[in-house]
Amino acid sequence: MTDTIREYTLEKLRQKDFDCAKEYTLAMFSGKYKLLIICSLYHNGAMRFNELQRLSEHATHKMMTQQLKEMIKDGLISRHEQLISHRKAVFYQLTNTGESLMPIIDAMCQWGEKRLQDLKLDIDFCSD
Amino acid sequence: MTDTIREYTLEKLRQKDFDCAKEYTLAMFSGKYKLLIICSLYHNGAMRFNELQRLSEHATHKMMTQQLKEMIKDGLISRHEQLISHRKAVFYQLTNTGESLMPIIDAMCQWGEKRLQDLKLDIDFCSD
DNA sequence: CAGTATCCCATGTGATACTG
């Protein structure tokens, strides 16, 4: 889950090796919670940190901040503060770049649904 | 790189929680070398173990066998043996299921190429 | 060639505590 694909791909790019387009795209959303974050922001618009954390039952504070940081760095989401009754509130929302991943994610969703449908007939497919 | 997304998703499926279609699809190709393996088999047809290992300069024997095993388990590739001048040769090739991932991978390829093109203007995007 | 098994270190990540 730890996104070592991201590290690995960024390293290639630093070496001026740009032959890793699909790996780079994969690195955009292969981190823990990243698909969940992207889809939630897409459907809900801007969300606050704690709202995002509550999305996944077991998301730890640490992992959520780490994932958000990477996604900001990658230009997928943006962070902005706002004062609500004299208290600072932080919002995250998808950038255009982040949104442009949605067609791919939709395709993944469809592939997965069809595949799982086929596999449901086979009780044992997820053992091991 | 280690595909804990795969473990995590299979665990959900074992719990009869099927609300993870996109994560499941992601788990299909987010392992180390999996994109590379799929694309190579797609373009070259059946390939032998050592040919696959030579694809990536630093692929270790252990990781390659592990990835291939998972992909067989997931139904993306098939393994079959053949006798070549009295020696056993092992071939791997994409199944129809594996091939059906190609449109998604192509989309990832295109997204990545466009994105990297845009980012090339910014020298610093891959630092950190 | 095509694996399997073992050892072992580096890294990821959960838990916890602290800050403004």
Add this chain to the structure above:
DNA sequence: CAGTATCACATGGGATACTG
């Protein structure tokens, strides 16, 4: 609320040796 920092343990994965 929205973080950052530190510690401690579990796991991933490289290196190496062994098998048919």
